[in-house]
Amino acid sequence: MNCIAHRGFCGVNPENTVPAVEDAASRADAVEVDVRICGSGELVVCHDETVDRTTDGSGPVSAHTAAELAALSVEGSGAGVPTFEEVVEVIPDDVTLHAELKERGTGEGVERLVDGAGCETVVSSFDPEAVSEVERLPTALAVWEAEGAVERATELGCSFLHANLDACTPPLVERAHDAGLGVNGWTVRESGETDRLRDAGVDGVMTDFPEYCPSAD
Template identity: 45%
Template sequence: MSGGGGDGERTRTDADDVTLIGHRACAGQYPENTVAAIERAVPHVDAVEIDVRRCASGELVVFHDEELDRLTEGGGRVADAEWDELRELTVLDSGEAIPRLDEALRAVPAGTAVNVEIKERGLAGDALDAADEADAEVLFSSFLPDALAALRDRDPAADRALLVADGDPEALVAAATDLGCVGIHPPTDLVTEPGFVEAAHEAGLAVNAWTAADRDDAERLLDAGVDGVIADRWDLF
């Protein structure tokens, strides 16, 4: 996945040079965050992005939402469900099961990177242990600065990126730098504001922007000079 930026000049990214990251393993095309989605997306992307949280029996599971009801026939919080219950649920009536993090990482082949988004605190040790067993290059990202700090404290060599939603570009870049991140992940509307990409690149941060839903979004991000595009589909370029 993309490392630090360039010399700070704002230039359009060539589509051949940008890192294409399948959001939730291309949620616009496949049942999100499943092993099947990963396997179907990886021939077309440079990296897949997946979400991780902990269930009641302690396993790390790959699931975006805090609640089960949008994506499965189940209900309640993931954190309150045992793994034996979760493993019987299927995602979006696809017949595909919710995977554990280690299962999802095993589905990512060598040569394809994976962006593991940490959805809650207290996952650092187990997430790093799972990443250590994976063949893929792993980048951890989170909206939670203290979750990134815990990853840093446990393994300073683990690549990390700060997810952001809004705010002053200089302050956000400073926060990512203070955490020792290699990247920053802003939304489309923020990254296209003047000065954001330049500030990140001057600080040596890669900029991977979320979430491109269509070709227009992708073109806007290329024009902004990003290093990576986090997209719901792989057929945007």
């Protein structure tokens, strides 16, 4: 099973920052980040609609320029909210980048920014419309529940299904594999959850903590 560093191993690093991505890339098979559009039009890496939870700033991401976001401090680390381009630049060629689209209108920009990058890139979203924007890269449908998930992902032409821990049962994984889909389970935060996903037969584990990577247990 592959180890996918969720938000750059956000359990031990300031989430979705360049230092987090660099650290995670040295310890995992893949790094997952979240992509939004900021007020000045660039793609930036931030999970929430606002910067309130993770930074010393406040307000919507869409109300800040890229420069203003860069000047914030994520979780007191001194590292700012980066652009997606900055993240792409620090991903090694042998590490896969997982870009989760948090809003529509981001897919084309993600494809453009990873053109020429050496790393493999998988683009995911909970929003089928956002997934549909992606034309040239492998895609994944993210889901909370198993019901209808394989069918929806197949209809979208996805290569992967990103399923919540509780949805990652052996029957779901078997159906997904029969449909030609890889399955990555999220999000491992406790001991034993990696074993549950292994028993279910998933292909990858998304985790906040490096100690819960399949290779570390």
